[in-house]
Amino acid sequence: MSGADELDEAVALANGAAHGARRGDGREAPEGGETPRPRSGDAASGTGRGAGNRTDRESGSQTRDVPGSADGSGAGSGTDGGPRGGSPAPSPDDGDELAAPDWVTPRSARGGGHRSGRTAGEAPSHARDAPWPDARTHAARAAGPLPSLxxxxxxxxxxxxxxxxxxxxxLPSFDTSAMDGWAVSGPGPWSLADDATGTGILAGDTSEPRPLPDGRAIPIATGARIPPGASAVLRSEYGESEGGRLRTTRRPQPGTDIRPRGQxxxxxxxxxxxxxxxxxxxxxxxxxxxxxxxxxTRRPRAEVLVLGDELLHRGVPHGGRIRDALGPAVAPWLSALGAEVIVTRRLGDDAEALHEAVATTTADLLVTTGGTARGPVDHLRPTLARVGARLLVEGVRVRPGHPMLLARLPERQEPGTGGGPLLVGLPGNPLAAVSGLVTLAAPLIRALGDRPAEREVFARITEDVQGHPRDTRLVPVAFAPAASRARPLHFNGPAMLRGVATATALAVVPPGGASSGSDVQVLPLPWFAW
Structure with missing residues (x-):
């Protein structure tokens, strides 16, 4: 059995075990200090709609309103994957899926060989309720490098x-002076060459320098060609010309301050x-x-689709509507990961507008915010089924962000595209959406852009962090790489961005939690230079 076969078998077994352990009502156990949510994710506010989700993107790429949305501004489910309008959350095991999950899928979606020597990957099978590490592996293997240009x-x-x-x-393409001073020939003493007038030999001089006889010196500038016969360069601070002679208290060794050709x-x-x-x-x-x-390697072109009629894109939240927090954040985050964001579009809860955007995209990657659940105005899943998309990852065992998904759209006809576009569905709650970005979007963009694999980083957690009994938790932390320490930050609920706004990394807290002083994996945020 190949390594890839063993990985897929392990993922399938883990997924099967996860299904067997699922609670009958589809809800998570409460986390310490956080409001329990349905497995499909109702809003942290308890209204079936998330608070503080997304706003329009102001910089880096075009932002476009789509006619038909409420006052031209609304988009997104605003949930961590929950149903809309307060209807009950179905279990992830219920029907209403895309065309039959193919647990054993032809392994051909990754495309051409990897130009940096890594073996081309294979399309993973449909992973439902995947453990967090396996979901990242599936995303990394879902695509191959894009064409070169x-x-x-x-x-x-x-x-x-x-x-x-x-x-x-x-390099250098000729012997060159490493310092300002004099090119000298022999051990000295030296007299100035007959042509040693003015500035001497300058960098960029296209004329061929004359040979330098033994016992002679000529002024030379940094980067200038060394004349034939010169044995060293005497730095300007070590010499002085007087009466046609060069005086010095330091005699350079042969080759001093000469950069030889091909060094x-x-x-x-x-x-x-x-x-x-x-x-x-x-x-x-x-x-x-x-x-x-x-x-x-061409950078993946990405398009952001902001969903939900409950969103405002300017001003203070009012009248039961909330500000879009993800519209301004997702596109720059994708850019920091290595994508080229074409446009951010605000589609509201318009099923036809969403279908048109998905069916006609020219991007390599679509990223949606909200609408990943099965509520009455959550149109993402029906749209994916309508266009014939194939789910690759459907739900991840991570908090926040469980209802995220990854799908492949039908293959395009243009040559060299390497398969159909990919779609990452982010939950609507802000920190849950961040979880989706680091879990699915980051490894996927690395694969598409042929970037080196992310190396694992660990740090010692400075406080006890309560974990979920079954799932991984991603917690904003202040990461000090020099000391290898990570301090958990407050305001880390799924509808909050305050914690991650001051964070430098996310700590990967395993099921059951992490005690103070233990080592945990950390994911440095893409703009954090460490």
Missing amino acids: ALPLDQALDHTLGAPLDALTD ECRSGDRLLPAGTRVTPAVLGLAAAAGYDRLTV
């Missing part, structure tokens, strides 16, 4: 190299492998090596 250097930042970076020339690399040397993230330093190296364009 050549971009000018000024457009390649934050992409991933789609081909190795090999030197096009020796950094020879033409054809492998500088960086495919799969390397293009940072400012990588751009500098590529330019020095002679590149005008880089072959990079």
Whole structure:
């Protein structure tokens, strides 16, 4: 049995065990200090609608209102996956699913080979109520790298190299002076060369320097070509010219302050492998090596669909409506993860507008906020069934954020797209949506963008953290990497953003909780440089 087969079998067994352990009423046990919610997730406010979910996106990508939504502004379920209008929450085992869950699925959705040497993955089977680590694995294996393209250097930042970076020339391409001073020949004393007038040899001088005879010196600038016959460079602070002679108290050893040709690399040397993230330093190296364009993996194009008529997109909440907190947050979060966000669209609770957006998207990734439950105005699941999408992950054993989902839309006809677009359905409660971003969107964007796998980071928790009896919890923390400590933050309920707004990471708290002083995995937030 291959490693991939063993992983899928383990996931299927874990999923089966999870179903056997599910409570009959589909509700979670209460967490300490948090309001219990239906498994499908009713609102933290107890109204069947979440509080403080999403607002329109102001920067980085276009924001567009869609006609037909309430006053042109409403979108999203506003729940952590719960039904709308207060109707009872069905169990995740109830019907009303997409076309039959395929527990054993053809393993062909990942697409072409991985250019950084990793084996191309295989499409995971439908994982329902998946353990949190398995859900992240499913998301990482749901897609392969997008096609490569050549971009000018000024457009390649934050992409991933789609081909190795090999030197096009020796670096440096000629012997060059590392300091301002004098090029000298021999052990000295030295007299100034006959042509040692004015500024001497300057960087960028295209004329061929004359040979320097033994016992002679000539002024030279940093980066200038070393003349034939020169044995060293005497720094300007160590010498003084007087009466046509060069006086010094320090005699440089042969080769001092000369950068020999090819010191950094020879033409054809492998500088960086495919799969390397293009940072400012990588751009500098590529330019020095002679590149005008880089072959990079295309970043996934993402589109954000904000759902729900209860949302306001400006002003103070009033009249039973709430401000959209996710519209302004999700698109920049996706950008920080490596996606190129095309547009944020506010669709309200308009089933036809949602169907049109999903069926006609040109993006590689759709991210929806709210509407992941089965309430009367939760149109996401019926829309996915209508367009013939296939669920890959349906519910994750994580709090908050259990009702998140991952689906693949039908394959597009354009060549080189590597399969149909993917859709990540985020719950409507803000912290639950953040949970969906780090659980499903982050590993998926890494796979699409051919980014290196995220390394696991652990820290010592400084306080007891109560856990869920069955599920993983994601808790905002102040993470101090130098001390490897993580301090839990307050305001960590599913409808809250106050805690994560001051956090630098999310702590992964296992079922049962974590005691003070124990080590837990932490997920640094994408903008936290540590």
